[in-house]
Amino acid sequence: MPEAKRPLPKPTPETRHFWEGTAAGELRLQRCDQCSHVYFPPRPFCPKCASRQVSVFRASGRARLYSYVINHRPAPPFTAPYSIAVVELEEGPRMMTNIVGCPQTPEALQLDMALEVTFEKQTDEITLPFFKPAGDSR
Amino acid sequence: MKRKSIAVVGAAETTELGLIPNLSQIQLHADAALNAMADAGLGPGDIDGLATTPEWTPLLANYLGITPSWVDGTMVGGCSFMLHVRHAAAAINEGLCRTVLITHGESGRSRVGVGPFMGNRASLEGQFEAPYGIMGPTTVFTIPVLRYMKTYGVTEEQLAMVAVVQREWAAKNPRASMKDPITVQDVLGSRMIAYPFRLLMCCLVTDGGGALILTSAERARDFPRPPVYILGTGEAAESWMISQMEDFTTSKAFRVSGKKAFEEAGISHKDVDHLMIYDAFAHLPLYGLEDLGFCKPGEAAAFIWERNTAPGGKLPVNTNGGGLSYMHSGMYGMYALQESVRQMRGIAAAQVPGAKISIAHGVGGMFAASGTIVFSNQAP
Numbered sequence: 119m120p121e122a123k124r125p126l127p128k129p130t131p132e133t134r135h136f137w138e139g140t141a142a143g144e145l146r147l148q149r150c151d152q153c154s155h156v157y158f159p160p161r162p163f164c165p166k167c168a169s170r171q172v173s174v175f176r177a178s179g180r181a182r183l184y185s186y187v188i189n190h191r192p193a194p195p196f197t198a199p200y201s202i203a204v205v206e207l208e209e210g211p212r213m214m215t216n217i218v219g220c221p222q223t224p225e226a227l228q229l230d231m232a233l234e235v236t237f238e239k240q241t242d243e244i245t246l247p248f249f250k251p252a253g254d255s256r
Numbered sequence: 257m258k259r260k261s262i263a264v265v266g267a268a269e270t271t272e273l274g275l276i277p278n279l280s281q282i283q284l285h286a287d288a289a290l291n292a293m294a295d296a297g298l299g300p301g302d303i304d305g306l307a308t309t310p311e312w313t314p315l316l317a318n319y320l321g322i323t324p325s326w327v328d329g330t331m332v333g334g335c336s337f338m339l340h341v342r343h344a345a346a347a348i349n350e351g352l353c354r355t356v357l358i359t360h361g362e363s364g365r366s367r368v369g370v371g372p373f374m375g376n377r378a379s380l381e382g383q384f385e386a387p388y389g390i391m392g393p394t395t396v397f398t399i400p401v402l403r404y405m406k407t408y409g410v411t412e413e414q415l416a417m418v419a420v421v422q423r424e425w426a427a428k429n430p431r432a433s434m435k436d437p438i439t440v441q442d443v444l445g446s447r448m449i450a451y452p453f454r455l456l457m458c459c460l461v462t463d464g465g466g467a468l469i470l471t472s473a474e475r476a477r478d479f480p481r482p483p484v485y486i487l488g489t490g491e492a493a494e495s496w497m498i499s500q501m502e503d504f505t506t507s508k509a510f511r512v513s514g515k516k517a518f519e520e521a522g523i524s525h526k527d528v529d530h531l532m533i534y535d536a537f538a539h540l541p542l543y544g545l546e547d548l549g550f551c552k553p554g555e556a557a558a559f560i561w562e563r564n565t566a567p568g569g570k571l572p573v574n575t576n577g578g579g580l581s582y583m584h585s586g587m588y589g590m591y592a593l594q595e596s597v598r599q600m601r602g603i604a605a606a607q608v609p610g611a612k613i614s615i616a617h618g619v620g621g622m623f624a625a626s627g628t629i630v631f632s633n634q635a636p
Contacts, residue, residue: 125375127383137383159384159500185403185504188451189395196389199451203388204399204499214385214499224451229406246387 123195126244133160135174140245145177145235147209158211179235181205181249184212188222205233205249219250261636262345263476263483266296266469267597270361273583274433276463280369282311282319284361284465289320292357292467297480303469305347305356307340310587316359326353332493333620334534334587337468338627341593342489344470354471361465362585368463381497393536394450394458397622400504401539402452407505408554410542412452414561416443418538419456419580421566426577428567428606433460434581457538459579459588466590468597473635484600487613488521488630490514496624507619509626510547514617517628518549521613525550529611530599531571532592534618535578541565544617545573548628567606575599575606589618593629600633 129137136159139146149156150164151171163170186203189196201217218236220226232252239245268291270276270284279287285308293299300321307328308316317324326347330339337360344356363370376382390396404410420440426432438456446455476483492512495501502508518524533544545556550571559565565573576582576595583591596614598604614631 124389125377125382125386127387128378129383130378133380133383159380159497185399185401187395187398187402187453188448189389189391190448190450191391191394193389193391199448200389202390202395202399202450204504212499214388214390214497216388229402240387 124240124246126240129243132162136160137244139176140237140247141239141243143237145179145247146174147177147207147211148172148174156209156211158207158213178208180208180252181233181235183217183227183229183231183233185229186217186227188224188227201227203227203249216248217250218248261473262348262470262486263473264468264486264597264631265471265476265479265481265483266292266298266467267484267594268292268295268467269591269594270465273431273464274462275365276363277366277368279363279463281361281363282316282369284363284463285311285316285359285467286320286361288361288465288467289357289359292469295481296469298355298469303355303357305344305353307344307356308359309336310362322357324353326356332625333622334536335589335618335620335625335627336587337590337593338489338616338618338629339491341468341470341486341629342491342627345486345489348470348472354475356470357467358470359465359467360587360590362587363463364585365461365463385497385499393622394453396498397537398450398453398539399498400501400623403504404539404542405452408557410554410557412444413440414557415452415457415538416440417557417561418535418541419443421560421563422535422574422578422580424567425575425606426581429577429582430605432577432582433462434577453537456580459536459584460581462583462585464583464585464591466594468593482601482633483635484597485632485634485636486629487523487632487636488517488519490516490520490628491626492516493625494623496621498622501623506553507543507547507623507626509623510543510617510619513626513628514548517615517630521630523613523630527613528571528615530575530596530608530614531573532575532596532614532616533573534588534592535574535580536584536588536619538580540619541573548615548617572608575604575608589616589620589627592616592618596629596631600631602633
């Protein structure tokens with residue numbers, strides 16, 4: 119799949135730490151220093167208590183499959199059928215991603231299956247986080 | 257918001273629906289607006305409030321020859337028109353304007369005079385959703401449903417039945433795009449679009465428009481058509497990013513908007529004779545029936561399977577055929593409102609005998625936003 123043609127993110131000042139993290143092989147989340155709420159996507163304040171005192175930390179990279187679809191329509195540069203998934207991170211927040219390293223079928227993609235993050239470099243600036251079945255040494 | 261004393265006095269769709277390659281998008285707005293003005297016996301000079309989308313309100317105002325002194329361009333996707341109705345009702349109640357025109361037109365299929373869709377890669381969805389191969393509603397609106405199906409044990413057959421029942425309603429409607437009967441097997445045998453959604457579980461893509469004219473209930477009695485009163489309204493927004501929706505088995509926006517509308521109208525579920533639930537995809541009537549409180553969580557699929565929403569059922573739903581079979585230009589909310597008004601006027605193609613209260617419930621921007629309007633042909 120010619121990954122470089124994906125619509126790649128343009129980091130903003132508020133999200134740059136996340137994309138620097140993926141480039142360094144880390145999945146970074148934010149935690150509120152006041153109420154300990156962990157959240158995503160990035161922003162410089164807590165969406166639960168509105169505190170501006172928040173910290174960035176490295177997430178475990180472990181997740182479970184929350185929901186998904188398998189797109190069957192042509193969508194260059196993607197090769198259909200491919201999954202578009204939402205995973206629930208061990209720390210609580212959910213994020214969209216693709217599930218890689220397994221067949222793109224309902225049989226292989228079971229809700230609640232254990233997943234772990236894997237990183238694929240797209241450009242010098244952008245590395246995307248994907249998820250694969252946990253324990254897969256790919 | 258205080259008790260409404262607002263009524264719909266003009267309502268119409270575009271003269272044609274479906275495939276309209278000879279009209280640009282702004283002319284679809286105008287065609288519907290002219291039909292609604294004729295319906296109400298009004299001209300452009302009588303309109304002092306204008307709300308519209310996806311055209312820009314000042315552009316359309318000039319095109320129609322209207323200089324509105326109240327303007328709304330709220331754009332939250334396909335239910336924007338429910339929000340326009342709500343905002344217009346408040347504005348008329350407050351005395352900001354007297355007569356509001358709300359228009360919709362969309363060249364969804366023919367794409368005549370339609371602006372390009374520009375993705376912003378620095379936006380949050382541009383950074384955290386777009387890179388993963390989403391390509392509009394078929395791959396975004398649909399993502400929550402597997403979680404819903406697993407939670408409640410809902411089957412693909414039950415999802416298919418939503419489309420089957422709506423086709424039964426469409427068969428009664430000469431203006432519906434798709435009228436031929438279909439079976440659960442037909443739906444499950446149709447082309448896979450985005451697992452678990454097959455072609456017949458996805459809405460149509462057509463051209464068309466619609467317009468409404470609202471004024472105070474006090475003035476409404478002087479118009480040619482019997483007034484359709486607005487008893488209650490609700491609106492809400494949850495998340496434009498589907499991945500950040502709180503719970504994939506229920507829409508918070510639906511629950512908040514619906515509750516507000518019911519409370520404002522002072523009605524209970526047993527008072528509702530007719531219901532429109534925006535159905536861009538087959539799962540939306542399930543979420544709508546549950547989140548509006550007509551069914552308990554997880555029970556809507558069985559409720560539809562047992563034909564409660566079908567012709568002859570106790571709660572007729574999507575009687576025009578819905579977005580799945582009637583028409584869907586991209587922002588279908590206007591057509592749900594039009595069918596509610598027709599039902600309250602007693603002129604719908606599949607008229608519910610004696611219906612006195614109708615609800616039109618809309619969804620917008622996938623599950624981002626919601627709007628709910630309670631109509632009645634009885635003065636409040």
